[in-house]
Amino acid sequence: MTVSRRSLLKWTGAVAGGSALVGTATTFIGMPAKADGLQGVDKTVMSSCNVNCGSRCPLRLQVKDGAIVRVLSESTGNDEIGTQQIRACVRGRSIRQRIYSADRLKTPMKRKEGTKRGAGEWEEISWEQAYDLLASELKRIINKYGNEAVYLNYATGTLGGTIACSWPPNQSPFARLMNCMGGYLNHYNTYSSAQITSATPFTYGKNLSNNSNDDAKNSKLVVMFGYNPQEVRMSGGGEMYVTTKTRKDHNMRTIVIDPRYSDTALAVGDEWIPIRPGADAALVAGLAHVLITENLVDKPFLDKYVIGYDEQHMPAGVPAGNSYHSYIMGKGPDGIAKTPEWAAQITGIPAQRIVQLGREIGSAKPCRIAQGLGPQRHANGENTVRSVHALVCMVGQVGIPGGGNGGHPGNFSLKMANPWIIENPIDTAISVFMWTDAIDHGPEMTKINAGLKGSKDKLDVGIKFIWNYGGNTLINQHSDHNRTIALLEDDTLCEFICVIDNVMTSSGRYADLLLPDVSSAEQKDIIKGGQAGTLGYTIIAEKAIEPLHNSKTTFEMCSEIAKRMSGDKWGDVLQKFTEGRTQDEWVQHCYDSSKADVPNLPPFADTVTTGIWKEQGPSLIQSKDFIADPVANKLETPSGKIEIFSKLLWDISKTWELPEGDRVTALPEYTPTWEGPEEAKTNEKYPLQMIGHHYKARTHSSYGNTPWMMEAHNQVIWLNPLDAEARGIANDDLVDVYNDRGRVRIPARVTPRIAPGVTSLPQGAWYTPDKQGVDLGGSVNVLTSWRPSPLAKGNPQHTNLVQVEKSKV
Numbered sequence: 001m002t003v004s005r006r007s008l009l010k011w012t013g014a015v016a017g018g019s020a021l022v023g024t025a026t027t028f029i030g031m032p033a034k035a036d037g038l039q040g041v042d043k044t045v046m047s048s049c050n051v052n053c054g055s056r057c058p059l060r061l062q063v064k065d066g067a068i069v070r071v072l073s074e075s076t077g078n079d080e081i082g083t084q085q086i087r088a089c090v091r092g093r094s095i096r097q098r099i100y101s102a103d104r105l106k107t108p109m110k111r112k113e114g115t116k117r118g119a120g121e122w123e124e125i126s127w128e129q130a131y132d133l134l135a136s137e138l139k140r141i142i143n144k145y146g147n148e149a150v151y152l153n154y155a156t157g158t159l160g161g162t163i164a165c166s167w168p169p170n171q172s173p174f175a176r177l178m179n180c181m182g183g184y185l186n187h188y189n190t191y192s193s194a195q196i197t198s199a200t201p202f203t204y205g206k207n208l209s210n211n212s213n214d215d216a217k218n219s220k221l222v223v224m225f226g227y228n229p230q231e232v233r234m235s236g237g238g239e240m241y242v243t244t245k246t247r248k249d250h251n252m253r254t255i256v257i258d259p260r261y262s263d264t265a266l267a268v269g270d271e272w273i274p275i276r277p278g279a280d281a282a283l284v285a286g287l288a289h290v291l292i293t294e295n296l297v298d299k300p301f302l303d304k305y306v307i308g309y310d311e312q313h314m315p316a317g318v319p320a321g322n323s324y325h326s327y328i329m330g331k332g333p334d335g336i337a338k339t340p341e342w343a344a345q346i347t348g349i350p351a352q353r354i355v356q357l358g359r360e361i362g363s364a365k366p367c368r369i370a371q372g373l374g375p376q377r378h379a380n381g382e383n384t385v386r387s388v389h390a391l392v393c394m395v396g397q398v399g400i401p402g403g404g405n406g407g408h409p410g411n412f413s414l415k416m417a418n419p420w421i422i423e424n425p426i427d428t429a430i431s432v433f434m435w436t437d438a439i440d441h442g443p444e445m446t447k448i449n450a451g452l453k454g455s456k457d458k459l460d461v462g463i464k465f466i467w468n469y470g471g472n473t474l475i476n477q478h479s480d481h482n483r484t485i486a487l488l489e490d491d492t493l494c495e496f497i498c499v500i501d502n503v504m505t506s507s508g509r510y511a512d513l514l515l516p517d518v519s520s521a522e523q524k525d526i527i528k529g530g531q532a533g534t535l536g537y538t539i540i541a542e543k544a545i546e547p548l549h550n551s552k553t554t555f556e557m558c559s560e561i562a563k564r565m566s567g568d569k570w571g572d573v574l575q576k577f578t579e580g581r582t583q584d585e586w587v588q589h590c591y592d593s594s595k596a597d598v599p600n601l602p603p604f605a606d607t608v609t610t611g612i613w614k615e616q617g618p619s620l621i622q623s624k625d626f627i628a629d630p631v632a633n634k635l636e637t638p639s640g641k642i643e644i645f646s647k648l649l650w651d652i653s654k655t656w657e658l659p660e661g662d663r664v665t666a667l668p669e670y671t672p673t674w675e676g677p678e679e680a681k682t683n684e685k686y687p688l689q690m691i692g693h694h695y696k697a698r699t700h701s702s703y704g705n706t707p708w709m710m711e712a713h714n715q716v717i718w719l720n721p722l723d724a725e726a727r728g729i730a731n732d733d734l735v736d737v738y739n740d741r742g743r744v745r746i747p748a749r750v751t752p753r754i755a756p757g758v759t760s761l762p763q764g765a766w767y768t769p770d771k772q773g774v775d776l777g778g779s780v781n782v783l784t785s786w787r788p789s790p791l792a793k794g795n796p797q798h799t800n801l802v803q804v805e806k807s808k809v
């Protein structure tokens, strides 16, 4: 059987829905009867949207004759922050089109004997054959290479559930299975937040979020570096709602700094400051110069709480001239004063606007400065993160209401237990972005050249077996598709790939074995970590319909594999995996185990009846205890204080092996990078910087095949009118976007909503190459690079140079 990519984009509407159903009384399971929705359905079931947008929205599914006929939002709560109704966004409300997609995997399939991996030639097999093949390959590879050769690829398409959970990797059922028999190779960080997760502990001692979004009500001024909940977490009860409602109620002046006039800038911004991608640390340096020269620095705050701002507060053993003050004023090793004029030529922001912004930030008290995850997803993202930390310290805003620490906004969530997790006996971990390197040259990867973590200094073996459950990072969400495809086609490197998913994806195409998973509507689960500002919640998601086609739950799959892996070496793997419980019993066990940490949690039966249980938490004022008493409540940095200069990074900068041009710096300096704003000015072949913003149509690639989303938000590349005119491109023209890594053909959106010299191709579109390898789906990762960022070894997927021209076809 051959599955063509074209068929993936078609949806035939497999269920009849939308007709007015009248007659019998509605039975509500999990929710009290409400007048909303269709009348005459058989039941209305609480479920949830389990994708990786950061929200975990409840959904009520109306079922008639065994099919979902309508998707409703939840109906409890009101419009006040903390007790709000959690209204699903348009993506969640189109979930019926995902569940009944024609792209659903219907039965197990293996790569046809003798065909190339990725050729799309499949043979349907029974579940028994699939389990036997899987168990035999897993045993063969573990016996030959050891457990470290087995890898769970980053996958966030099934997020939020507990038993059916593809990320974090240690919570996946496949991790649990592997940990019953010796473990697997870990990864650390995420494709969303690698640089901020790695950099923040060097400033604050551990990964601390910012004050929560509702705290903006206490601010005089809000400054957002690339923060965009309006298009990312756009649930009516989530971060978008809290952000817009707080702005509406309190009217704080809000400035959004972003290469693109995002929907967040449109909704809450008083002003949009367009900036060149990857230049944020240069802007911060220019602002710091204004603060210093105009005497707007909070010196008492810096003296009391911070290391590294000036020469009087440096770690022992560091030569003079290495403070942030010296760096800014041109007294450091580079001898360059970071004046607004210096920052202007990097950022593209006029010097006078930088001066004004510096004065505003230095004068408005309290001032909330937050960063989204876009600015850090760059080749110099770690320093962008820490530069914003430095800025909030210079104006003394950490730990106070209305201020903040410069990080990504925080949320309140319930501290639900997870007894489902079994610890991995292996502690070796690669960066989440470097799995392709670990296939290609794993044994060459070390702590100092590849950021390997754990007790070992180097990998002994490359990745030979991949579990890819509920994710599209094998191809679609990983960088440089053409290079990745060439790597995966060679099955002498990674010898076996098992993809478990609901639908056929570009990642699924590179499987040796494809297993059809049920959707969230076809199984029971508990959603633990719901968070929406100060509102935390848990959902008991019921099984709405029977598994479609010949799909099975991952719990059943893992149990069957466990049965086959049981024996002398690992004992009774099945017993270790299930502990004698069914999936439904595990749901209750996880819930009941949470009562110790969430004392107000009602009895399980009560939450099954209501479907959702919410608890209002406090506004988060990050590090307020440290600010109240920095001696009694030291941070976990070496100095116990906030570290603008990090001695740990100083040491790393002297010991790590980095490719030419990469830098780790003890201060949050602006570091020019490959394919950054400077190179764009001199690169005649590829003069346009390209980012890949999150798009309302999709959560990464999830929902990317639903007809409603594709129609409402078609895939286009954003291009400034000046750049379009220079290339003879009009709005809606078909254009080729290309660099040395590949080529995409897609319509142009000519709009002043993007800075000149910058393009944006919304990330997550489904890779659909034609026979020449030109992607007609518009996947940004055709054009992004494998090269990791220096410290986090994270994905720099907004650091790209491209050319755009009118298509000749």
Ligand code: SF4
Pocket (backbone or CB within 6 Å): 049, 050, 051, 053, 054, 055, 056, 057, 087, 088, 089, 090, 091, 092, 093, 232, 233, 234, 235, 236, 238, 699
């Ligand atoms: S995509 Fe995110 S915001 Fe939208 S319904 Fe799903 S969880 Fe909620």
